[in-house]
Amino acid sequence: MLKNQTHRPKTPSPEANNSMPAHRTMNSPPESANETAPMKPRKWRKWHTWFLILAAIAAPLHLAVTSQSLTALHFDLARLLLAVAYALPCIGLVIIHSSSVSRENAAKQKAGNEITERQRIENSLADARMSLGSQKVALDGFAIVAETDPSGTITYVNDMFCEVSGYAREEMIGQNHRMLNSGHHPKSFFIEMWRTIAAGNPWRGEIKNRAKDGSYYWVDTYIMPFTNAQGKVEQHLAIRRVITDQKENELAIQKANEELEKANDQLERFVYTASHDIKSPLVTIQGFLGYLKRDIQDGATDRLLTFVNRIESGVRKMNENIQGLLDLSRAGRLTAEPVDVNVETVIYELIEDHSKRILEKNAIITVHDNLPEIRADHAQITQVFDNLITNALKYGCDADNPMIDIGSTSTDEEVRFFVSDNGSGIAPEYRDKVFELFHRLSVDGEGTGIGLALVRRVAELHGGSAWVESNKNNGSIFWVSLPRKEVSLVAA
Amino acid sequence: MNSKPTHFLLVEDDDAHAELTMLALSEHQSTNTIDRVSDGEQAVAYLRQQDEYVDKPRPDVIILDLKLPKIGGLEVLDIIKKNDSLKNIPTVTLTTSANEKDRAMAYERNVNSFLTKPIDFDDFQSMIRDLSFYWSVWNQPPVTAA
Structure with missing residues (x-):
């Protein structure tokens, strides 16, 4: 509606008047009402002149009559003239008066009409002004x-x-x-x-x-x-x-939707990969059971033990996968209240648990004595260090003199723990991939591709992060940063 | 009909699955030759005849798992089908469980066939037998791929 309107409507605001555009749509009221007024005195002057002339004639005649120097005939004639001379101005005055009255009436009526028109315009202007004024009040409030x-x-x-x-x-x-x-x-x-x-x-x-x-x-x-x-x-x-509230709600809904979509995608991928990982050992078990059955039927015995071993490892793998998925689902949210965790104690307990493997690998483990206390979910933090130590023993001990270092560095905001090894390390292009769920770098049949994904997830759940860097003398350093213990946990 | 033995390249990270597939392949087509690599990186190196694979022959058929360490199966497929000297090698994906997205993405990358590993022993055996027979006996490859 407003699209075609290019002129600014008059507003009653005083400020607006200063900036009124030159162009107006509304005309000023007509100014012709005063134009007839000067005509009236001019006509009056004309009749006045005639009156003076008649008075000038009547005055000498009056003198002549009163001087009694005229004959009787002349006297009568003069008296008649005198009467006429007196009468005429009187008649003139009457005529002048009546005509002036009628003119006045006409002018009055005309002026009256003009006033009515002016009044009408003024009234409608006042109405418009009032309406605009109320609209402004309403608009200003809104x-x-x-x-x-x-x-x-x-x-x-x-x-x-x-x-x-x-x-x-x-x-x-x-x-x-x-x-x-x-x-x-x-x-x-x-x-x-x-x-x-x-x-x-x-x-x-x-x-x-x-x-x-x-x-x-x-x-x-x-x-x-x-x-x-x-x-x-x-x-x-x-x-x-x-519209701040409305907009914030809108953005919150949008953000929630995006998060839901992301979660759905993750869930879909998770279900797909989980089902793949659960099905995979079943293919192995069924396949070797088939060969086992056939060989037994044929009376062949030389491969039986190999097949049984394959079936066993398939079952073990299945168990590992299910355990990993359970761990991961537990890491999805914080169930326990955060407590003070003595990381040093956690590490020494884990080393104790892994002592058999450490001996097998002939690895030297160094634990630096500056490990701070943190505030966290005890079970989840234990899981994090368990996974990192397991990984170091599994994949970081291929050197002649395997060495694993565990320690930390701290800033005012966070504590950074590290677990480093002197193994063959991880190529730069795979350093982010190793933290992806179900992504395995090794093909030794061990591992589920869950461990490091879980490490990152727990770190993020605690408001921190996890990453891997290359060690100076080959090998890898796995880092887990966690906020200082005053920092509260973030919601899942 | 193809008279010369067919050379298969099996790309499979799971040792047990690789063993099952190779057992089945060798049982049904004893003249065939099979090489196995266990991740995407090795597969690409093999096909490019790099490093330890410098003397390896060009395969006649590639059997490719999708879930592979380092370089994934779809990425390997992409590399094969975008390479002028490799794109004519029939490539069959053989996966444990395949969702629609993987199937669509594999066909977008011009996979020649898409197979899912059956759990049932007899089904698995007959599938590998058919696969072997189809590609080594019935299939007529272009001259460049021979």
Whole structure:
């Protein structure tokens, strides 16, 4: 509706009057009412002249009659003339008076008509003004209103603008709207807006602004450009409705949806891979059972033990996979209340558990004595170090003199634990892949591809992270960073 | 009909599965030759005849598992089908459990056949027998692939 309207309607605001465009749609009331007034004295002067002439004739005649120097005939004649001379001005006066009265009446009636018309216009103007005034009051109570010149300099702001933005009126007048820029929108967003209003078209959009105190608010914005008779934009009127709550809800829903989608994807992949890993040993067991059965039927015995061993390892693998999935599902959320964990004790207990394998590998394990206490889920942190030590023993002990170092470095914000080995290390392109769920780098048939995924998951659950770096003398350093014990756990 | 023995390359990380497949292949087509590699990186090196695989022959058929360490099966397939000297080698994926997405992605990468390992022993045997017979006896490869 407003699209075709290019002229600025008159507003009752005093500020707006200063910036009224030159072009108006409404005419001033007619000014011709006074034009008949000067005619009246001119006519009066004309009749007055005649009266003076008659008086000039009557006066000598009066003198002549009163001097009694005339004959009787002359006397009668003079008296008649005198009577006429007196009578005529009297008649004249009567005529003048009556005509002037009728003229006055006509003028009065005309003026009366003009006053009625003027009154009507004034009344309708007053009505319009009143209606505009109420609309302004309503608008001011509902929305932010601002006016700017064609270059975008603010020329008017209403109270709500000051209230929402936190800036005083005088802080905003003369400034550009850029003072409220939140940095949220790309440049192209405002370029498109300016292109629209510079072409004389209204623009509508949702803008995130920054208030004086640094907080953000969202506004549903409508900007109307007003042009002069030449079609040039003279000013913009912007009306904004605060929609921060609505927008925040919208963004929260959007974020929740994205997270759900991500979780769904993960779940789908998890179910697929889990089912693959559970099915895989079944193929092995069934396959070798088939050969076992056939050989027994054929009376062949030389391969029987091999087949039984394959079946056994298939069952073991199945058990490992199921255990890994159970561990992972437990790591999905924190079930226990975080407690003070003495990491040194945890490590020494784990070394004790792994002593058989350490002896087998002939590995030297060094535990640095600066291991700090942390606040965490005890079972999960134990699982993390168990997985890291198991991995180091499994994959990091291929050197002649296997060495495993366990220690930590600390900053004010976090504690970084490391488990390093001097094995063959991990190529850079696989250093992130090893933390992916079910991704295995080795083909020795051991491992489920769950261990390191679990390490990362537990670290993240505790507000930290996990990664691997290359050790100086080959090998790998696995790092787990955890926030200092004051930091609370993040929700799953 | 193909008279010369067919050379298979089996890409399989699971030792037990590899053993089962090789047992089945050798039982049904004794003239065939089989090499096995156990991850995607080795498969690519084998096909490019790099390092320890420098003297290895070009395979006539590739049997490819999808879930592989280091370089995944789909990535290996991509490398094969984008390489002018390798793309004509018939490549069959043989996986434990395949979802629709994997199937679609494999066919997008011009896989020649997509098979799922049956749990049943007899099904597994007959599938490997058919696979071997089809590619080594019935299939007529282009001259360049021979």
